[in-house]
Amino acid sequence: MKRAWVANVALICMLPVVAIWASMADEPFIITLATKVAILALAGVGLNMALGQGGLVSLGHAAFFGIGGYAMGILASHAQSYTPLLEWPMLIEGSNSMPVIWLLALVSSGLAALVIGALSLRTNGVYFIMITLAFGQMFYYFSISWPAYGGEDGLAIYMRNGFPGLNTLVPLHFFGLAFAVLLVALALATLIGRSPFGLALNAARQSSERVETAGIRPYRLQLTVFVLSGMVTGLAGALFADLNRFVSPSMFSWQTSGEIMVFVILGGVARLCGPLAGAALFILLEQLLGGISDYWHIFLGALLLLIILFARGGVMGLIAGPGERAHV
Amino acid sequence: MSEVILAAVGISKRFDALQASRDISLDLRRGEIHALIGPNGAGKSTLIQQIAGRLKPDAGRIVLEGRDVTALDTAERARLGIARTFQVSALAMEDTALQNVVLGVLGARGGAYRMWGNALARGSLRDRAEQAVARVGLTNMATTRASALSHGGRRQLEIAVALALDPKAFVMDEPMAGLGTSGSHDLTELLSGLRDEAPVLMVEHDMDAVFALADRISVLVSGEIIATGTVDEIRANSAVRRAYLGEEEGA
Numbered sequence A: 001m002k003r004a005w006v007a008n009v010a011l012i013c014m015l016p017v018v019a020i021w022a023s024m025a026d027e028p029f030i031i032t033l034a035t036k037v038a039i040l041a042l043a044g045v046g047l048n049m050a051l052g053q054g055g056l057v058s059l060g061h062a063a064f065f066g067i068g069g070y071a072m073g074i075l076a077s078h079a080q081s082y083t084p085l086l087e088w089p090m091l092i093e094g095s096n097s098m099p100v101i102w103l104l105a106l107v108s109s110g111l112a113a114l115v116i117g118a119l120s121l122r123t124n125g126v127y128f129i130m131i132t133l134a135f136g137q138m139f140y141y142f143s144i145s146w147p148a149y150g151g152e153d154g155l156a157i158y159m160r161n162g163f164p165g166l167n168t169l170v171p172l173h174f175f176g177l178a179f180a181v182l183l184v185a186l187a188l189a190t191l192i193g194r195s196p197f198g199l200a201l202n203a204a205r206q207s208s209e210r211v212e213t214a215g216i217r218p219y220r221l222q223l224t225v226f227v228l229s230g231m232v233t234g235l236a237g238a239l240f241a242d243l244n245r246f247v248s249p250s251m252f253s254w255q256t257s258g259e260i261m262v263f264v265i266l267g268g269v270a271r272l273c274g275p276l277a278g279a280a281l282f283i284l285l286e287q288l289l290g291g292i293s294d295y296w297h298i299f300l301g302a303l304l305l306l307i308i309l310f311a312r313g314g315v316m317g318l319i320a321g322p323g324e325r326a327h328v
Numbered sequence B: 001m002s003e004v005i006l007a008a009v010g011i012s013k014r015f016d017a018l019q020a021s022r023d024i025s026l027d028l029r030r031g032e033i034h035a036l037i038g039p040n041g042a043g044k045s046t047l048i049q050q051i052a053g054r055l056k057p058d059a060g061r062i063v064l065e066g067r068d069v070t071a072l073d074t075a076e077r078a079r080l081g082i083a084r085t086f087q088v089s090a091l092a093m094e095d096t097a098l099q100n101v102v103l104g105v106l107g108a109r110g111g112a113y114r115m116w117g118n119a120l121a122r123g124s125l126r127d128r129a130e131q132a133v134a135r136v137g138l139t140n141m142a143t144t145r146a147s148a149l150s151h152g153g154r155r156q157l158e159i160a161v162a163l164a165l166d167p168k169a170f171v172m173d174e175p176m177a178g179l180g181t182s183g184s185h186d187l188t189e190l191l192s193g194l195r196d197e198a199p200v201l202m203v204e205h206d207m208d209a210v211f212a213l214a215d216r217i218s219v220l221v222s223g224e225i226i227a228t229g230t231v232d233e234i235r236a237n238s239a240v241r242r243a244y245l246g247e248e249e250g251a
């Protein structure tokens, strides 16, 4: 327990240390990489709520990531072209304010998760995986065939969106923002993990019969966490789009769902900082090996295989030791 | 005649060609232990599942304290006061004994959707859980994971979770399955005391335990109740001896 705590704190501190160092050394690219790690980790923290605590193997989280991305793209593109988003029944203008964009990202990905979850959670096991995958693909094809926002080519946003009191064009400021959001999500995950809801949810993952006979419906617990999980991943999508100043259907692709899941598995399923460790390792490998060979995914695959075979707890399991779950 | 707490009325259930329950009527009265006995495959667990809400009967009703609960699902029936234990333990194995019991208290009192605060914080929730853990004699094991408990410990834990529900009726499917002689002796005492809290409908194969514990016994053979009565009446019943007890003696 103690060791896990130290490992988490060390890992969390590493990211701002790297970013601040890079800022002093005038290495903006490194800051951008650290920002990318924070944002992808955020997407993973979202998935890990459903996967780690709820046992819900969703291969459709790209849907939420993409919805968050397009929430940013759509609002910002209207703001950039000075055209209203909607004139009837009420006038809705575009926006280039991050809080507004985040709110839309949270609400729309939450609603999507509610619908997708309500339907998918009637199944389980491999059917659940397939249905979530199918929903993700539906969004993918929809985004390709919808011409209003760039269709297949995606949508470029020329200005980074603003946040009150910060200059988001300064890489370190934008990093700070993404990192702060990640911290909030980690705090939320911790809070939930030790709460009565977390206890019931974790029990439902282990034995739905046990939870039912205790008078609690597993379906509703799981739907609740699925919506929260989708919202967090959706927020990550909005930040990711802002980082790249670009949104495209690839955010909706099943490869995106797969990558978010890879962060979680690499880092350690159900570990608080698993997604952070996984995303950091992923970006590190991409930078180191991607330069050597275009086929760096082969190495990634081999690493994933080793972890699944020999280290179920992922990187965090190796660093922090077994059994990190709250109040065990 | 004392008050009926839980009743099955005219329950029938078919699995394809197999008639697992045939027009079963049975009641559980305040203060009693009612044992349900019968050979393997007689349909005991099938009946328990219909009472607890896991299976829907083809015909008939389940009535709890005068209220028809047939249309309600397992979770709703549990909240109304039907506390079920399983033939094969169903516990959150990675969780500690205390966590498992807290789940029961949460179910009974509500609050399973509260996302703040520590589930195990000191307070009435935990007090109730610890009380139930103590009642079954697991206090020393409260922080042990269910997976690390002995078989007997898990059986005790299931009963603790059921107790934490503050139920109107206990419905237990073979609470002593797989216990050795001394284990089932300890559990017999625990079960015997439970009837003061709420009546117990109990499926059991261990005839010594049944004769020691039961106020009444119902005998289920091929999906049909062939006799209900006190221990002495059942011992003396010739149909029962032929269908069931005789078989035991021959085995």
Ligand SMILES: Nc1ncnc2c1ncn2[C@@H]1O[C@H](COP(=O)(O)OP(=O)(O)OP(=O)(O)O)[C@@H](O)[C@H]1O
Pocket (backbone or CB within 6 Å): B015, B018, B020, B038, B039, B040, B041, B042, B043, B044, B045, B046, B047, B087
């Ligand atoms: N879901 C099901 N589908 C089809 N047949 C079933 C199902 N559940 C039980 N059965 C059959 O119904 C019969 C009664 O089973 P049940 O489990 O109720 O018996 P039991 O009296 O509890 O036996 P045991 O003493 O072995 O626990 C058995 O023949 C069983 O194979």
Ligand SMILES: [Mg+2]
Pocket (backbone or CB within 6 Å): B044, B045, B046, B087, B173
């Ligand atoms: Mg049975």
